[in-house]
Each structure stands twice: as structure tokens, then as C-alpha cells.
Amino acid sequence: MSISTSNAAPVSGQASSAAAPEPEELVQLLTPEGERREHPDYPLDLSPEEIRGLYRDLVLVRRFDTEAVFLQRQGELGLWPSLLGQEAAQVGSARALHGHDMVFPTYREHGVAMCRGVRPEQLLELFRGVSHGGWNPKEHGFHLYTIVIGSQTLHATGYAMGIQRDGRVGAEGEAALAYFGDGASSQGDVNEAFVWASVFHAPVVFFCQNNQWAISAPLAKQSPIPLYRRAAGFGFPGVRVDGNDVFACLAVTRQAMRAAREGQGPSLIEAFTYRMGAHTTNDDPTRYRLSGELEEWKLKDPIERLRAYIAREGLAGADFLSGVDAEAEELGEQVRRACRELPDPRPMEIFDHVYAEPNSQVDEERERFAAYLDSFEGAEHEGDR
Amino acid sequence: MPTTTLTLGRALNAGMRRAMEADPKVLVMGEDVGKLGGVFRVTDGLQKDFGEDRVVDTPLAESGIIGTAIGLALRGYRPLCEIQFDGFVFPAADQIITQLAKMHMRSRGSIRLPVVIRIPFGGGIGAVEHHSESPEAYFAHTHGLRVVACANAVDAYWMIQQAIACDDPVVFFEPKRRYYDKGEIDETAPLESALPMGAARVARAGTDLTIACFGPMVKTALEAAAAAEEEGRSVEVLDLRSLSPIDYPALFDSVRRTGRLVVAHEAPVAYGLGGEIAARVTEECFYQLEAPVIRVGGFATPYPPARLEEHYLPDLDRVLDAVDRSLSH
Ligand SMILES: Cc1ncc(C[n+]2csc(CCOP(=O)(O)OP(=O)(O)O)c2C)c(N)n1
Ligand SMILES: [Mg+2]
Numbered sequence: 225m226s227i228s229t230s231n232a233a234p235v236s237g238q239a240s241s242a243a244a245p246e247p248e249e250l251v252q253l254l255t256p257e258g259e260r261r262e263h264p265d266y267p268l269d270l271s272p273e274e275i276r277g278l279y280r281d282l283v284l285v286r287r288f289d290t291e292a293v294f295l296q297r298q299g300e301l302g303l304w305p306s307l308l309g310q311e312a313a314q315v316g317s318a319r320a321l322h323g324h325d326m327v328f329p330t331y332r333e334h335g336v337a338m339c340r341g342v343r344p345e346q347l348l349e350l351f352r353g354v355s356h357g358g359w360n361p362k363e364h365g366f367h368l369y370t371i372v373i374g375s376q377t378l379h380a381t382g383y384a385m386g387i388q389r390d391g392r393v394g395a396e397g398e399a400a401l402a403y404f405g406d407g408a409s410s411q412g413d414v415n416e417a418f419v420w421a422s423v424f425h426a427p428v429v430f431f432c433q434n435n436q437w438a439i440s441a442p443l444a445k446q447s448p449i450p451l452y453r454r455a456a457g458f459g460f461p462g463v464r465v466d467g468n469d470v471f472a473c474l475a476v477t478r479q480a481m482r483a484a485r486e487g488q489g490p491s492l493i494e495a496f497t498y499r500m501g502a503h504t505t506n507d508d509p510t511r512y513r514l515s516g517e518l519e520e521w522k523l524k525d526p527i528e529r530l531r532a533y534i535a536r537e538g539l540a541g542a543d544f545l546s547g548v549d550a551e552a553e554e555l556g557e558q559v560r561r562a563c564r565e566l567p568d569p570r571p572m573e574i575f576d577h578v579y580a581e582p583n584s585q586v587d588e589e590r591e592r593f594a595a596y597l598d599s600f601e602g603a604e605h606e607g608d609r
Numbered sequence: 610m611p612t613t614t615l616t617l618g619r620a621l622n623a624g625m626r627r628a629m630e631a632d633p634k635v636l637v638m639g640e641d642v643g644k645l646g647g648v649f650r651v652t653d654g655l656q657k658d659f660g661e662d663r664v665v666d667t668p669l670a671e672s673g674i675i676g677t678a679i680g681l682a683l684r685g686y687r688p689l690c691e692i693q694f695d696g697f698v699f700p701a702a703d704q705i706i707t708q709l710a711k712m713h714m715r716s717r718g719s720i721r722l723p724v725v726i727r728i729p730f731g732g733g734i735g736a737v738e739h740h741s742e743s744p745e746a747y748f749a750h751t752h753g754l755r756v757v758a759c760a761n762a763v764d765a766y767w768m769i770q771q772a773i774a775c776d777d778p779v780v781f782f783e784p785k786r787r788y789y790d791k792g793e794i795d796e797t798a799p800l801e802s803a804l805p806m807g808a809a810r811v812a813r814a815g816t817d818l819t820i821a822c823f824g825p826m827v828k829t830a831l832e833a834a835a836a837a838e839e840e841g842r843s844v845e846v847l848d849l850r851s852l853s854p855i856d857y858p859a860l861f862d863s864v865r866r867t868g869r870l871v872v873a874h875e876a877p878v879a880y881g882l883g884g885e886i887a888a889r890v891t892e893e894c895f896y897q898l899e900a901p902v903i904r905v906g907g908f909a910t911p912y913p914p915a916r917l918e919e920h921y922l923p924d925l926d927r928v929l930d931a932v933d934r935s936l937s938h
Binding site for chain 1: 640641643644645646648666667668669670672673696697699700735736737738739879908909910911913914915916917920921927930
């Protein structure tokens, strides 16, 4: 063994690979130009109405997201993590779900949330700072947002283990879907979730939106190999799908969820996409990435390609497209109004729901704080606090 | 004395830069610390000037950051780790508590782990959950770690250098809502001339009551002392700076002079540092105390949504209320 003793060589950077990398397979059913492609493993037969439905979803989701960015700029929200560019990954995967399936999102799955029937203003609560949640996860089969990177993948796996124990695996079964990011793929929790899911053969699908960035860290900081290939090492299938292709995301997720529901175990989907906006409204991506990249991805826009396909195939007339646009404008207005109308929480709500059962410590502090508020001259009415 | 005006965040940056220039073994590592300069820009420009080997953008995994920092320290490096926000230190808790804190003792002193963990902490910036917490008591309760908190730009500049120079692991808390507060710093002074990292500092002298505090609460306590003065009360503000160990000689000295103590921190009062301090002061200063030690801080609840944080955080009024309660005894 020869050991280099030179200090001069830099230690960071990529391991050099002798052979040119093989092109990675990317499941694509709709090209950026809007041309339909067939894939032997992922047949997809959609009616014109279903296709129009997907288009409408994409447009409404983007409109909602754009509105939320505006609301943040106007000071109505503290923060907003935009999903711009990831609409197809979210709508396609969400439309593959059954009502009984359970979704475990990150903080960016606004499109999935809307498909699961969460109301837009409920999604704003966390970011307006009026609550830590906003909706009842059980009502929507859509868990609360998880900000701590990767945690939810374990929750999804445990939930899936519950599905097994309830005997709900089979033809009419249920499954869990865990969303996470390319950055999250480095977290211990995510890797442990892979181990658990694989060892217990749990009905869970891991849906990684590889948007190429984790704040300022490009994918290369997380992995020198494509993320979908990690699955093989854990013992389950992995597939990379064009994340800007709503058809492919739908077809691939449908198949993975069906397999999970039917007892074939977990799988990993890597949706190859791009974060078109800043990480959040607090972020300034010009500090760390080149605009050329953005321009390249603009050509792969998920909505443009579906619109081109619809036009080419004559699946909808101008009145449908303008109708969707009008609906989107209406949604924007409704979101604006609903956001401003979200009531501020009352101070005493700090003490609500800390425990499921009565708790003497919280009760004592609640009373003491109420007395403190009352001690101010002209204290608000008891009802206000 | 030539001084430079720096914000607390820039002072940390200048202190880190000086330590990196002085010792090539000092490495900065964390999420987004390179090109971005950290989400608060505290490491701004360091990667440009010291290169990617010394300012390392890590994968997104806190356990990995601290675990590999331990390994680097075993190889003679002095890792200076950034945890992006207080609420995200917990994936690293295992490495910090079971490994970092205990290796020196387990090796009977043959292994030293000079690892610094910088953590922006505390609330008041209108953030979503996990971005406003004050987890210092967890680490103070873990022996083998030193825990410190800076409150102003001058201390930020000196204490970060002292933490890097320290041969014990240091958890270094930075008051994120004070990052933009300015101070006058003499960057030509030698490190040895600075107040030791373990020493408390009288931030304002007074005779009627002592407020012991640290980090973001020092400014609030100083405002409270100024307000109390208008009512003829002379309040001393003691910036603890070191939370483990606490500079008890300085604290006892202050309390023996004033006879009254209020402890203020943003973290929940219940099971917090204030309880430990109250117990020790009661043991040592029992006969000089004119009133029970009073604690003011967060409630026995998770940190609330941003629109409620003004009620959760101990503000000027809550501190003054505690002062009044002490003085009414
Ligand atoms: C445990 C933890 N560490 C750090 C952070 C801060 N943080 C928030 S988002 C983010 C990047 C996440 O990247 P990725 O997983 O790719 O998801 P994306 O934001 O791109 O959707 C980081 C580091 C966090 N929320 N949780
Ligand atoms: Mg990402």
C-alpha cells in the first residue's frame, strides 16, 4: 500500500471516476415539448377529462403558491417556501393516491395538500404564525408539515407497519407516502426509515423530490450517485422519474403505491425536478447558483408542456384554458382575503393542547399568566385573552 | 485604542477569521456555511478566503456534523461546527451527549476534543416552529461540555476565539435576535486581555436587586434596569456569559450586595437553569437574601406560534413584574 504524505492535495471534492457515467434512466411520458412517450413499464391511459383535471390542478396549485409569495412580500406571512417548478411532481404523485392512503409531507407539499382537500388558508396558518398546524391530518389523510428534515419518513414507515398489523394490506389495501428532499436523503432518520421499511416490508413509498438544491447545497453535497440508486442497497426498488412530467409522476407513483398496498413492500421514487424559486422567501439564491441553470429548467416547465400537449391533441378548447385561468384568478383573490381574515390566536391559547390529559403544571402557569394579564390597567376583557 | 464598529454577527465572523488565521487546524463546518455564508451570514466570506477544505459545506445531517467533528478532533483538528437553528441540534444530541461530552473522561484525559458547536438560539424573530428555542439547559445538564452564551458584539468577538482555543468541547449559544446589535471592538488587542470565557460580567451596576441573565435577555434586563431607575430602584444586571460552569463567586458577590435576585431566561422556567441558580444562591446566600429568588422565563409549553411569542417571551414588563415581586417582600 502506498501512502501519500503530501499535504498539498486538496481533500474535498469528487472522487474521480475513470469511466464516463452511463446516462441515468428517467421515466418520461411527456417530453418538455409536450410530446407523448410510451414506457413499457408504465402504461398510462387517461381520458381527456382526467388530463384536463391534471392541467387545472397544476394551474391552481401554481396560482396559490404565487399568491402566498405575494402575501409574504406584503408582510401577511412570515415566511413562504415556494413549490414553483415542482407542481407536476406533487400533483402527479398526489393524484395517484386513494382516499385511505396517508401522506407524510415536508413543508413544501402545498400541491399535494390541495389535492388532499386541505384549504389554502389552512396551509397559510403555520407561515402566518397563527398556529403550528392548520388542519386535521386524519380528515385529509395528510399529516401536518414537518420542518425538522427527514423525521416524517420514519413516521410514514411506522404508520405503514400499523397498516400491516391492521390487516389492511391486500387488493383493497392502504399505503403510506412519505415526501422528502434531496437534502433530507443525508439524514440518519431517512436512512433508518429505509432500513425499517425494507426489513418489515412495510407498505410505504418514499417520494424524493430532488429539486437539485438543499438551500445552498447542490445535490453533489449529498450524494455522488443518483439518489434512486440508493434503494438497491437497502433492498427495495428505486426509480427516477421526470419530476416535471405530471403523467410520469402519476404513473410511477400509482404503480409504487399499488405494489405497496398489495404487499410487495416499499419503494423509492426520485422525482427529478428543480426548485425554480428561492429556498424560502428569506433566501437569496443569487449568492450560490447561476441563473443559466434556471433558464435551462424553464424550458422544462411542467405546465407549459401539458398545455402544449393538450393543444396538439385538441383535448380542450380556448374556453377551457381561459376558464381555468379565471378560476385561478378567483383562487388568488380568495386566498388573499382568507389569509387576512385568519384570526390571531389569543394569548391564553399558549397553554392549550400541551397535553391530552389535565396537567397541573400547565394549569398553574395558565392561571398565573391570566392573573398577570389582568393586573394591567385597562386589561382586556377576559374573553379577549 | 483603534476600534471597529461591528454587529454581533460580524463580530463572530471577525473572531472566527482571526482564530482561523492563527491556527490552521481550525475548521468551520455546517450546513450552508460556505458560499451562502450561513443563513445568518455569520460565516460570510470565510470559504472564499480559507478554501473548501477549511470551510466545509456538509451534507444535511447534524449527527454527521458532530460525529465527524469528533473524528477530526481525534486527528488534531479544531472543528467549529454550526447548527443552523436551535431546534435542529437534536439529531446531533446523541453524538454530543454520549460521545463528545464523555471522551476525555473515558480516556483518562488522553483524548481532548476541542470542538465548538455554534447554535443561534432564542426567539423574537417571528419564525416558524423549531427556529426560536432555547435548549441550553439540556447541554448544561450534560457534564463534560462547557456551555456559554454571548450577549453583545464585543463578547461575541472574544468569546468565540476563547471557545475555539478551549480544549474542552464548548456549546456556544448566539442570540439570533441580537445579531444586528452593534458594538465597538478593538481587534488589535491580544486574546489574553479579554475577560475569560468563564467569567460573568456586571453589565450594569446596582444596589437594590440583581438580575442574572444571558444571551438575548441581557438587553431586556438592561432596559428593565433603566426603567426601574426611573422609579428610584437601583438594579444590577449580571450577564452570566458562562452557563456551565456558572461563575458563582461573581453571582454570590452580587447577590450579597443587593440581597435580591431575579433570574431571567427565554427557556421555560420549569426545570430550567433558573431553578439551579436559585437553589445554589439560596444555599450560599441564605442569610443575605431579603426575598426568595424569582424566576422569569418561558412557560411550561412548547414555543408558541410566532403571533404569540410576544406573550411567551419575558419582555420588559414581565421582568419588571418579577423585580416588583422581589422588592415587595
Ligand atoms: C434537522 C434539520 N436541519 C436543518 C434544517 C434547516 N433546513 C430547512 S430546509 C433545509 C434544506 C432541505 O433541503 P431538501 O431536503 O432538499 O428539501 P427542499 O427544501 O429542497 O425542498 C435545511 C437545511 C431543518 N429544517 N431541519
Ligand atoms: Mg432539495
